[in-house]
Amino acid sequence: MREGLPGMERLTISLPGSLARDMEKLTKEFRISKSEMARRAFEQFIYQCRRKKLLQAAETMAEEYRSDPELTVLTDLDGEEFK
Numbered sequence: 001m002r003e004g005l006p007g008m009e010r011l012t013i014s015l016p017g018s019l020a021r022d023m024e025k026l027t028k029e030f031r032i033s034k035s036e037m038a039r040r041a042f043e044q045f046i047y048q049c050r051r052k053k054l055l056q057a058a059e060t061m062a063e064e065y066r067s068d069p070e071l072t073v074l075t076d077l078d079g080e081e082f083k
Contacts, residue, residue, distance in 0.1 A: 013038070 015023065027037050065071050 011038075 023034060023037060027034055030037075032040075
């Protein structure tokens, strides 16, 4: 049995034929292994999911900030110069 790289876990996936063919073409074009391509795709997907969650949280917080008078009470001072 072949051992993987330290810190890596082996994953077996099934792909539709068309996706597998596209993957094969791209791995040849970019001269990378299927594992490297899958790793990059997973990293990108995870990054996008995390970013989406952060954006949703920021939107929720922004809406709460705009609608809560206690949080916006000092915004009247915005743009004023202090001497």
